[in-house]
Amino acid sequence: MWIGGVIGGAALAFAILQPIKVLPRIRVAPGYALTDQAGESFTSESARGSVTLYSFAPLDCDSRCDEIFSTITEVRERAETEVDLGEAEFRVVTIALADAPDPSALAAAATASGADGDEWRWLGGSADRVRTVVGAGFRNFFEIEGDGTVEFEPGYALVDGAGVIRGEYRYRTVADDADKIVSQLGSLGVELRHSGGAAGLAYEAAHLFSCYG
Amino acid sequence: MATRILRTLVPMLVAVAAGALVLVLVVREVAPHSWSGTAFATATPAPPFTGLTDDAGNPADLAAQEGKVVVVYFGYTSCPDVCPLTLSRAARAIDALGDRGDDVQLYMVSVDPARDTLDRLGEYLRHFDDRFVGLGGDVDTVADVAASYGVFFEVQPPDDTGFYEVDHTATLLGIDRDGNLKVIWDPDIEADPLQSDLEELLG
Structure with missing residues (x-):
């Protein structure tokens, strides 16, 4: 009887705690x-408090960038309706793979990619x-x-x-990049919205016990 | 009939309550430390201090600190506000550890190489705690090390007197005894929660 109670309690606790899944830190x-496409300084500290999706692209790019930019555009559109990040904003930053590009060159690349200069910025610096x-x-x-070409x-x-980096998407898998990113943004949103009080402790515990999903 | 139900139900409820109590006790025993900073579950080696020099003029060697808890801070001696406040709180937290504080090594990496000589760095840090050590290097070297710790810095234009500030990330970073970057603290963390996290790092 006593053992049954312990097992019952443990099962109950597992049923409650098990669904907590977090993106790894x-x-x-x-x-x-x-420097951004307006010639203004933009720092990692400027992005603090926001959830930021980083991408990396040459200024003069080929079809690989078409796919990157269409993925970012899809993620941005879907994030508006499918993801709730609580009080955090969602931003996109594309870092130009170039040596000290002029802001005008950054601006041209930004325009071509569909970046609006506020929620989606292009940044450049020395090589x-x-x-x-x-x-x-x-x-x-x-x-x-x-010769200036970029691999x-x-x-x-x-x-x-x-x-803290919470997701990396380097290799193409069966799942579409946009699907993966939106899904993980959603998980991050749930964590951010529950990061206070007792629920926050449960999420921290989930991190430490590596219940990643 | 009612007596039979009670005879069955009461022991069952007592058993469930006892099970829950055991569970609570077990959870409390194995519950993870409640970090005041952002903690990493996975063991990630802390980036090395490549190319930096300590305020005694020796090459900085993070690996030599293995076995100690290391706290890393990026700041500068002319910093008007956040650096002295953060360093004061860190000094109080480490002081409150008593003898165990000797197993905590705080480094401040200067983000103002133009003004912060090694002597000046050492003298500045000894005001907070004579165990604190300053690290210096040229701008590019410091920028590389800073980037690897998630830290940026940017020299601001000088005022009329020629004085300038350096914008910088002001987080404290905690490295465990095995040399893994374990926790990031906001610069406004108070001494008590910092002390609690340091005790956890010390084990």
Whole structure:
């Protein structure tokens, strides 16, 4: 009888706690101070408090970028109706894989991609700085060749308001990138909305016990 | 009939209550520490201090601190507000640990290499705690290390007197005894919760 009670209590607790799924805190996102398409400084601190989807693209890009930009556009549209991030804003930042581009070149690339300059910004900096941020920080491969052409692997990173990478999308899988990103944005939204009080403790526990889903 | 039901029901309810009590006790025993900062569940090695020099003039070596808890902060000695406040709170938290505070090493990496000589860094930090150590390097080296810790800095235009500020991320970063970046604290964290998190890192 006593054992039955213990098992019953444990089953009840499992039934309550099991559905808590969180996106992993992968690692700290790189810090940066870059320039946007309006020529203004934009830093990792400017993005603090917002959930930010990062992408990386050359200024003069081929069909690979068409897919990146259409994915971002779809994510932005669907996020408006399908995702509730609570008080956090959703932003998109595309870091230009180029060496110290002029703001006018950034602006042209931004316009071509559909970026509005506010919720979706293009950022640029020196090749060394971009290498540190994109290559070492976001761990996204790219190479600027001597003739200015850029080899790169399309990829995205989802960063929370605390500056922690919560999702990385580097390799194409069966699932569509936009589906994956919107789904994970939704999970992050649930976590953000429940991050206070007793429920917040349960979500923190879920992180520490690695109940990732 | 009622007596039979009671005879069955009462022991069952007592058993469920006892089970719940055992569960609560077990959960309390194994419950994770409630971090005041943002904690990482996975073990991620903290980025090295490549190219930095400590305020005694020696190459900075994070790996040599393994076995200690390390707190990393990026700031500068001319910082008017947030740096001294954050360092004061960190000093209080570490002081409150008593002898165990000797197992906590705080480093401040200067984001103002133009003004912060190593001597100046050391002298500044000793005002807070004589165990604090300053780290310096050239701008590009500091920018690389800062980026790897999620920190940015940007020198602002000087005022009429030539004084300038440096905008920077002001978080504190906690590294566990195994050299893994474990927790990020907001700069406004108070000494008590910081002390509690440091105790957890010390184990």
